[in-house]
Amino acid sequence: MRFKAILSLIGTAVLVYSLNRSWNFGKPIPPLGKFLDPFHGFWKNAETKSMKPGEASLSGLSGNVSIVYDSTLIPHIYAANEEDLFFAQGYVTAKHRLWQMEFQTMAAAGRISEILGPAAVDFDRGQRRIGMVYAAQNSLNEMEKDPVLKKITERYTEGINAYITSLNYEKLPLEYKLLDYRPEPWTPLKSGLLLKYMAKTLNIGEKDFEMTNALKLFGRETIDLLFPDNEHVGDPIVDNTGNWKFKPTLIDSVAPALPKELVQIKPMEKSSPDVGSNNWAVAGSKTASGSPLLCNDPHLELNLPSIWFIIHLNAPGFNSMGASLPGAPAVISGFNDSIAWGETNAQRDLVDWYKIQFKDSSKNEYFSDGHWKPVQKVVEKISIKGNKPFFDTVVYTHHGPVTFDESYHGTNEKNHYSFRWIAHDPSKELLTFYLLNKGKNHHDYTEALNHYASPAQNFVFACVNGDIAMRIQGKYPVRRKNEGRFVLDGTKTSDEWHAFIPNDQNVMYKNPTRGFVSSANQYPVDDTYPYYVMSNHYEAYRNRRINQRLNEMNKITPQDLMNLQADNYNLKAAESLPTWLTMIDTLKLNPTEKQAYQKLKTWDYINNIESEGASYYEAWYRALYAMIWDEMQNDKLSLPYPTAYTTIKLVKEKPDLSFFDIISTPEKETAAGVVRKSFSEGVKTIETWMQQNKKSPTWADYKDSYIQHLARLEPLSYHVKHGGNNNIVNAHSKRNGPSWRMVVSLEKAGVKAWGVYPGGQSGNPGSPYYNNMIDVLTAEHYFDLHFNTSADQTKKFAVSTLTLKSNSK
Amino acid sequence: MKFIIQTLSLMLVCFACQFFLPWWSMAIAAFLLGYFFNNKKGQSFFAGLLGVGILWFAMAYYIDTATDSILTEKMNKLLPLNTFLLTTIIGGLVGGLATLSGSLFNKRKTSKYY
Numbered sequence: 001m002r003f004k005a006i007l008s009l010i011g012t013a014v015l016v017y018s019l020n021r022s023w024n025f026g027k028p029i030p031p032l033g034k035f036l037d038p039f040h041g042f043w044k045n046a047e048t049k050s051m052k053p054g055e056a057s058l059s060g061l062s063g064n065v066s067i068v069y070d071s072t073l074i075p076h077i078y079a080a081n082e083e084d085l086f087f088a089q090g091y092v093t094a095k096h097r098l099w100q101m102e103f104q105t106m107a108a109a110g111r112i113s114e115i116l117g118p119a120a121v122d123f124d125r126g127q128r129r130i131g132m133v134y135a136a137q138n139s140l141n142e143m144e145k146d147p148v149l150k151k152i153t154e155r156y157t158e159g160i161n162a163y164i165t166s167l168n169y170e171k172l173p174l175e176y177k178l179l180d181y182r183p184e185p186w187t188p189l190k191s192g193l194l195l196k197y198m199a200k201t202l203n204i205g206e207k208d209f210e211m212t213n214a215l216k217l218f219g220r221e222t223i224d225l226l227f228p229d230n231e232h233v234g235d236p237i238v239d240n241t242g243n244w245k246f247k248p249t250l251i252d253s254v255a256p257a258l259p260k261e262l263v264q265i266k267p268m269e270k271s272s273p274d275v276g277s278n279n280w281a282v283a284g285s286k287t288a289s290g291s292p293l294l295c296n297d298p299h300l301e302l303n304l305p306s307i308w309f310i311i312h313l314n315a316p317g318f319n320s321m322g323a324s325l326p327g328a329p330a331v332i333s334g335f336n337d338s339i340a341w342g343e344t345n346a347q348r349d350l351v352d353w354y355k356i357q358f359k360d361s362s363k364n365e366y367f368s369d370g371h372w373k374p375v376q377k378v379v380e381k382i383s384i385k386g387n388k389p390f391f392d393t394v395v396y397t398h399h400g401p402v403t404f405d406e407s408y409h410g411t412n413e414k415n416h417y418s419f420r421w422i423a424h425d426p427s428k429e430l431l432t433f434y435l436l437n438k439g440k441n442h443h444d445y446t447e448a449l450n451h452y453a454s455p456a457q458n459f460v461f462a463c464v465n466g467d468i469a470m471r472i473q474g475k476y477p478v479r480r481k482n483e484g485r486f487v488l489d490g491t492k493t494s495d496e497w498h499a500f501i502p503n504d505q506n507v508m509y510k511n512p513t514r515g516f517v518s519s520a521n522q523y524p525v526d527d528t529y530p531y532y533v534m535s536n537h538y539e540a541y542r543n544r545r546i547n548q549r550l551n552e553m554n555k556i557t558p559q560d561l562m563n564l565q566a567d568n569y570n571l572k573a574a575e576s577l578p579t580w581l582t583m584i585d586t587l588k589l590n591p592t593e594k595q596a597y598q599k600l601k602t603w604d605y606i607n608n609i610e611s612e613g614a615s616y617y618e619a620w621y622r623a624l625y626a627m628i629w630d631e632m633q634n635d636k637l638s639l640p641y642p643t644a645y646t647t648i649k650l651v652k653e654k655p656d657l658s659f660f661d662i663i664s665t666p667e668k669e670t671a672a673g674v675v676r677k678s679f680s681e682g683v684k685t686i687e688t689w690m691q692q693n694k695k696s697p698t699w700a701d702y703k704d705s706y707i708q709h710l711a712r713l714e715p716l717s718y719h720v721k722h723g724g725n726n727n728i729v730n731a732h733s734k735r736n737g738p739s740w741r742m743v744v745s746l747e748k749a750g751v752k753a754w755g756v757y758p759g760g761q762s763g764n765p766g767s768p769y770y771n772n773m774i775d776v777l778t779a780e781h782y783f784d785l786h787f788n789t790s791a792d793q794t795k796k797f798a799v800s801t802l803t804l805k806s807n808s809k
Numbered sequence: 810m811k812f813i814i815q816t817l818s819l820m821l822v823c824f825a826c827q828f829f830l831p832w833w834s835m836a837i838a839a840f841l842l843g844y845f846f847n848n849k850k851g852q853s854f855f856a857g858l859l860g861v862g863i864l865w866f867a868m869a870y871y872i873d874t875a876t877d878s879i880l881t882e883k884m885n886k887l888l889p890l891n892t893f894l895l896t897t898i899i900g901g902l903v904g905g906l907a908t909l910s911g912s913l914f915n916k917r918k919t920s921k922y923y
Contacts, residue, residue, distance in 0.1 A: 005913035012840070012906040016833050019899060033903065036896040037832035038868035042884060043896075046876035169831070174880075178887075715886035766880035 022180035024117070024386055030178050040170040042177055045766040051800035058162045060087060061806035067092055068794045068801050072783050073761035073769040075802075076312040078791040085315040086152050086329050088804055090159025093309055094186075095802075097326035097763040098163065099173040100305040102183050103710055105190040105327060108197035109133050113384040115179055116711075121382060121390055126268050128380040129394050129403040132200065135423045136192035142426035143192070149431050153188040156329040160186040174765055175711060194327035195430070199423040201300070202455040205271045206351040207536050209263040209417075210640035212486045214632075216262050217639070225650075226642045226659075227485075229534050230523050233645060234544040237458055237519040238470060238507045241526045248478075248530040249499045255480040256495040259355070259487050264412040265404045267638050273537050274726040274736035275300055277344030278546060278565070279460040280518035281468040283511065288555045291747040292462035295561050296333045296342025299731040300739040302707045304717065304771065306759025308333075308740045312787065312794075313437065320437040321753065321787050323740045326763075330433040333740060335751055335787075338440045338464050340744040343457040344519045346472045347535035349479075350422040350454065352497075354399045354490030355415055363395050363402075363416075367491045373398065399490060400424055412636070418490055420497070422475055427453035442467045442510060449473040450503050458519035464746045470517035471508035472524050476501040479532045501531055516550045518543065520729075540645035541571045541727040558743050558754060565741050566780040567729040573617050574605040576648040580620070583672040584679055596683045607699055607730075608723045609778075615702035618725065619689075620682035624651075627662050627674050627681070644727060651675065699723065705732055707758055707774065709765070716765045720758065722778040743782065754782035812856055815846045819860025819904065824868075835861055835900075836907040843911020853912035854905045861904025866897040 019033030035041045051069065063080040065088040070076065075092045079085035094101065106112055110127030112120035143149045164183050176182060215223050277298040284290045300307055308323035311331065322334015333342045359365040365372040376396040383389045395402045399418035404410035428451055435448030445461045449471055452459075456474020461467070477484075477497035488495045507525045509517070522543035524533060549564050581601060589597060596616050603613025625647060632639040642650075650657055655671035662669050662677070669677065686697050695701060700721035709716035724730030724737065731737055737758065744753040758777045762769035776783065788794050795801070819842055823835040839857045848856065870893070873881045884892045 005910065008906065008910040008913050009840075012836060012903070012910045015903055015906060016836050019903065020833060032895070032899050033832050036865070036892070036899050037827070038865050038872060038896060039827040040832060042880065043869050043872045046872055046880040048876050048879075713887065715883040765883055766876070768879065 028117070028179070030180055034169065035177055040168075042174055042766075044170050045174040045177070045764055047762075047764060047767040049768045049799070053800055054802040055805060056091075056166065056802070057805045057807040058091070059807050060158045060162060061804060063806055065804040066791045066801065067804065068791055068798045070786050070794065070797050071799050072310070072773070073799070074310045074312065074785070076786070076791070076794045077314060079315045082315050082318055083151065083155050085313055085318060086155040087159035087162070089311060089313060089324070089329055090156040090161075090186075091163045091804060092159075092802070093311070093324070093326050094160040094163035096761060097305055097309055098160075098183060099175040100710060100763045101160070101186075101194070101327040102190075103175070104197055105193045108136070108193035108200075110380070110382065113382055113390075115181060115385060117385040118387055121384060124382050125380075125390075125392050125408055126403075128382070128392060129401055129408060130200070130204075130268070130419055130421070131394075131396075131401040131424055132193065132196050134396075134401070135196045135199070135421070136189055138424060138426045139195065139428065140189050140192040143188070143428045143430060146428055146431060148434065149428055152329050152434060153191055153430065156191065157186050157188050173763065179711070191328050191430070194325060196423055198325070199455040201271050201275060202345045203350050203421065203423065204268065205273060205275070205536050206349060207267075207640040208351070208353045208485070208487050209265055209267055210638045212259050213262050213637045214639050215258060215486060216260060217637075220258070225654075226646060227640065228646070230527075231538065231540055231643070231645050232523075233540045234522055235547050236526050237472060237522060237524045237543075238509050239512075239526045240509050241528050244529055246505050248505060249502065251478050251480070251498045252494060254494075255482050256488055258482065259489075261355075261415070261487070262637060263415070263417070263487060264410070264636060265417070265638070266409040268403075268409075272301070272733075272736055274731065274733045275345065276347075276521035276539055276542070276731065278518075278520045278542060278729060278731070279342045279344045279458065280516055280546060280550060281340075281460050281462040281470075282516045282550065282556055282561070283468050284466050286515040286550075286554055286556050287745075288557045289745060289747060291464065291745055292466060292468050293556060293558060293561055294335070294340040294342065294460060294462040294468075294744045294746065295565060296344075296460065296740065296742045297565050297731075298333065298343065298345075298739050299736055301735055302705070302737050302739060302758055304707055304709050304759055304765075305763030306739070306757055308757055310755060310757075310761060310785070312785075318438060321785060322742065323755070323757070328430065328433075330430065330437045332433055333742060334437075335744045335746075335753055336437060336439065337751060339436070339445060340462050340746055340751070340753075341436050341439075341445065342460050342742060344460075345521055346456040346458045346474055346519075346524065347521055347538055348456055348474065348476060348524070349484040349534050349536065350456065350474070350476070352420040352484050353417040353487045354397075354420060354495070355487055356397055356399075356402060356418050356490045358416065366397050368398070369491070369493050397490065399496070417487060422454045422456075422477075425453065425475065427475065429453065441465060442469055445469065446471070458524075460517060460519065462744070462746050464748050464751065467511060468517055469508065469510040470519060472506055472519075473503070473508075474506070476506070476531070479534065481532050483532070484534060505531075514551065518546050518550060520546055537643060539727070540643065542729050542731065545569055545571050545729050558745050558752070561743050562741075562754070562780065562782060564729060565738070565743070566724075568607040568723040570605045570607050570614065570617070570725070570728055572621075572644055572648070572727045573603075573614075576621075576651070577603075577605070577617060579652055580624075580675050580679070583675045585676070592687060593680060593683050596679075596686070607725050607728055609698065609700040609721055611699040611723075612697055614699035614725070615697040616682065616686060618699075618702070619685045620679055623681040623685065624675060624678035627678050628659055630663055631659055703734060705734055705737065708735070718771060718774060720774055720778055738777065741777070741782065742785075751787060753785040753787060755785050756782045811846065811848060812852050815842065815848055815853075815856040815908075816860045816863075818842055818846070819856060819908065820864045823861055823864055823904065833903075836903050839904045839907035840911040843908035844915045846912070847915040848912055850909060850912060854909040857908025858901040858905035860908070862897045862901025865900030866893060869893060869896045
């Protein structure tokens, strides 16, 4: 009897133990007992729209903070001073977005293997090897020298930690329960890491290795034809022709020699060229109200929880609202009582690779200007869930880390390249945002931007006093022609960055005569600007459509600009499709091809949800692009791809270009041949798609936009039906698109604003506020961003309140 | 009768425990109840299985209805089995085994009270 009892007890204990821990049988399994327990497990993460008023007693506050949630779950924070305000911002952001905040900063720091296991090691090593933590630490050191910034980041950190401390298992965000780990304390370094994460997203699209290979394989002339520095299409962001009245900084004008090598490195995963943005501001002379209007619409990879968190921050001397980044204090794209501002990515090459000559295989010394200099070696410890840690040695030269070597993405490559990235330099971008949040006029905006280094942005501005402005702000090296397009010689300091463009010589203007400013990642400036400007990619279509519309429009209302943000006109198709259709011999088409031809011929170039022409065009374009640039598909070498604009232009203007020949076919194709073949191929693709999906190829279905949960969990992600595409003002492609749409009317009687983004304020997949804005965005609607001044006024449309009480004596 | 009372007691006591303590507290409660009720092996096991199983199911059902199945649907896709089934089985199995163990530890197999 005793024996049975003990056996049964042990059995129970083993069962309880195994249900209290996570397992991995090929697929990770959460601790099932803990996780399924309806008293504390995942069930407890299910929420409803109504929320009881809450109260929390916290140490670290000097007084009470009142937080009012409006019907979109936007918190309006009212604090007695700025210190409490940033504490509350940290607290409330963590309350809704803690898992995301931590996950993103762990991704930035190369620590995802700790959560997801061995599959993430390659990614983590990459993050360490481009010096993400090194960059964040440099930034943090600089921020801590600034007393205001130090205070803000510390208070923000304390607020987050006050929330983390209050968590028990029951209250943990769902993802922690699912992946079985707990949040660690927040630190100001994590805020720094988050900003570097954005910098990486916006800067790492460079193609120096690819261009170097192409130069060697195809020669200089072809490179200049396929990859012009400036496509000279549309208006630059700032056209100030002949009025750049400053004395530019000059450096040794001898351009670095062009490399003659092939680089056999497998480059890192890069940001999609679809990452970009639109912003513009219209002067009162063109608006119905007579007050300026400002719009911002950053296009980023669309994920859940959403990249932005809308917040209203109010304290004496401080009243701003807009999109914040969970993990960074203040508002990043928003407005206050006097001004509004927003950003788009300022494409410019801010990344270089220097070829390093090591003395020997120990890699302890490298050659620079006739001397052997010592390297610095950093041992990176990468902890891996369920495995032993991985140790990785990263070699740093004075340029930066040597990212690739025989152990990482460079098995066949004997040379080493050191990574120079502007984001490695000390900087304090958060000060810019803090000052913008408090800014009153154009002078304050200019002053705020002087502190901004990277990632470079096109900052649009408008003020209730009627001013509008655009400034492309970043820390830009003074470059010589072609410098930065290819790999550089790391043994000569003459090839390095010697000077930076002074802030007041950056591209900017105020109140231009055309009555509006705008940017959409196009070439930034007119030809008379005295510095060399180059990027891996400038967008050629969105800016032209936006400027055309803004030029035509008068008496503009906020609704007009909302319509423009949702504009689905496909300029790329309008410029290419008529030519391509003339190249098709309709007599040779089979019945399905004939149908497709008709659909394309009658298509109005609008990428609406229901449009079928848009799907046929896209399938055709993709097939054509792949057939033309099949030369760039190389198993051993990475090669660059020209832009859509250049591709389409070459089809029209250089029909005999050798690239039009499809390598895998015996005959020699010209432009018309490849257009015809890709048409058949595109139609076949659509046919196959129709058979697989059993529905007609309407654009939104065919495009199949997908908003993915950050841990790539399908059930927590959404397929959405929306119009638009890349190269269209409504820039919603499959994975990238409008991440935050804002329209601000800067009226003297009171600033009004509207906003929406494809997600929701809550990061909790069990909350109705997790995805409630997606359908609003795809219907091209906006939420009223209630921007009143007192908590009492805001309470009129509140769904709930949260009071943070100080428990310190 | 004793079986029914034991099952109901299990539901009540485990409910109270779990309100304040981690999930495995119900195993300890079930063990103690198994000991004190000192029922037959089979009956003890089933009392635990039903008591905790029903408790977990009811609680999960309550949350599910109150929140319009907002998370249940997502979890059904994420987990290998239906969440209600899984929740009930896991809760019931632990409850059943713990109650059985408790009853086995009690040597006096006859009860004065029932």
